[in-house]
Amino acid sequence: QKExxxxxxxLSVPEGAIASLNCTYSDRGSQSFFWYRQYSGKSPELIMFxxxxxxxxxxxxxxxxxxxxxxxxxxIRDSQPSDSATYLCAARAAYSGAGSYQLTFGKGTxxxxxx
Amino acid sequence: GAGVSQSxxxxxxxxxxxxxxxxxxISGHVSLFWYQQALGQGPEFLTYFQNxxxxxxxxxxxxxxxxxxxxxxxxxxxxxxxQQEDSAVYLCASSFRNRALTDTQYFGPGTRLTVL
Numbered sequence: 001q002k003e004x005x006x007x008x009x010x011l012s013v014p015e016g017a018i019a020s021l022n023c024t025y026s027d028r029g030s031q032s033f034f035w036y037r038q039y040s041g042k043s044p045e046l047i048m049f050x051x052x053x054x055x056x057x058x059x060x061x062x063x064x065x066x067x068x069x070x071x072x073x074x075x076i077r078d079s080q081p082s083d084s085a086t087y088l089c090a091a092r093a094a095y096s097g098a099g100s101y102q103l104t105f106g107k108g109t110x111x112x113x114x115x
Numbered sequence: 116g117a118g119v120s121q122s123x124x125x126x127x128x129x130x131x132x133x134x135x136x137x138x139x140x141i142s143g144h145v146s147l148f149w150y151q152q153a154l155g156q157g158p159e160f161l162t163y164f165q166n167x168x169x170x171x172x173x174x175x176x177x178x179x180x181x182x183x184x185x186x187x188x189x190x191x192x193x194x195x196x197x198q199q200e201d202s203a204v205y206l207c208a209s210s211f212r213n214r215a216l217t218d219t220q221y222f223g224p225g226t227r228l229t230v231l
Contacts, residue, residue, distance in 0.1 A: 004157075032216040043206060043222040044158065051216045088157050092216070102148060102171065103220060106156030 002027040004091050014114050021075040021109050022030035023089030026070070030091040033072045034103065035063060038086045047074070047087075079113045086110045117141070119223035121207050127161040127229045128197045136192045136226045140209030148220060149182055149192050158206050164190060197230045204228070 003026040013019045019044035025033075036044035050056045050063040050072070062075040072091075076083055087110075089101040120139045129132050140147050141228075146165055150158035160174040162204040173184070177199075184190040194201055204227050208220040 008155075034219070036222075043223070043224050046219055049217055049219065090157075101146070101163055102160035102174070103158075104160070107149075107155070107157045 001032075002091070002093065002104045003090055006087075011108040011109055012112045012114055013079050015079060015081060017079050019079045019083065019110065019111055019113070020075070021074040021087050021089075023072040023074075023106055024070055025072065025089075025091045025104075027091060027093055027104070028067075028070065029093050030104075032092045033063070034090040034092065034107075035061075035066060035072075035074045036090060037083075037087040038088055038108065040085075044088055045060050046111050048049055074079050076095050076111075077113040079111075081113045081115050084111055084113045119207055119209050119221055121205075121223040121226050124224060125229075127231065128221070129231055130199060131196050132190050133193065133195045134228065136194075136196055136205050138175060138192070138207030138209075138223060139192045140188065140190070140207070141221060143211070144209035144221075145187075145212050146218075146220075147184060147190050147212045148208045148210075149190070150208065151176075152204045152225070154203075159193070161205075168176055194228075197228075199230050202228055202230045 025115045035047040038044045060077045064073045086108040088108045089106045149161040152158040163171040179195045181193045204225040206225045207215040207223045210218045210220045
């Protein structure tokens with residue numbers, strides 16, 4: 001059973017602080033990882049993806065991947081009230097026939113940025 | 116330049132009714148996915164199409180669920196004899212090819228199905 005685990009939160013941070021969102025995955029065959037943001041009642045929208053060990057930065061967002069620990073994280077710097085949403089971590093396995101290609105999602109972490 | 120569209124946005128069905136949910140992917144996207152998202156949960160995979168071929172239907176919860184994409188573009192997810200446990204948001208996503216590690220799935224707005 002491929003699983004992606006996230007702390008459901010809520011995670012509350014003050015405006016301007018760094019929000020740290022964490023995710024672990026069970027399938028060692030997972031090769032790329034995606035962070036989606038989902039506002040209440042809306043569909044998931046991609047923030048960024050990562051597939052190499054280490055850090056990847058995009059604006060205020062930094063994704064971190066440690067394949068040995070099967071751990072992925074997302075840091076949001078200078079958090080804004082508009083960042084308040086549920087953040088979904090998803091893992092994509094390598095091709096291995098039927099059952100591949102799809103994303104396995106965690107339950108999401110609800111982030112609340114307090115003005 | 117339109118994104119993924121889905122219709123209807125909201126559907127209320129009486130238990131036992133059949134429903135059909137439509138997805139129109141981004142033009143040129145070969146891969147199409149259906150996910151089911153229950154309240155407070157992450158999306159869960161239902162089925163995957165590459166063009167008109169349904170390559171993976173391992174996530175469909177029962178034989179009451181059926182999906183098709185006959186011409187490799189628009190897809191329909193059909194649920195027969197709906198049950199209350201089918202109440203969820205049904206999300207459609209498409210990606211260009213889904214072969215590269217970085218191929219991104221873009222989601223539609225979803226159809227919120229409520230079964231009474």
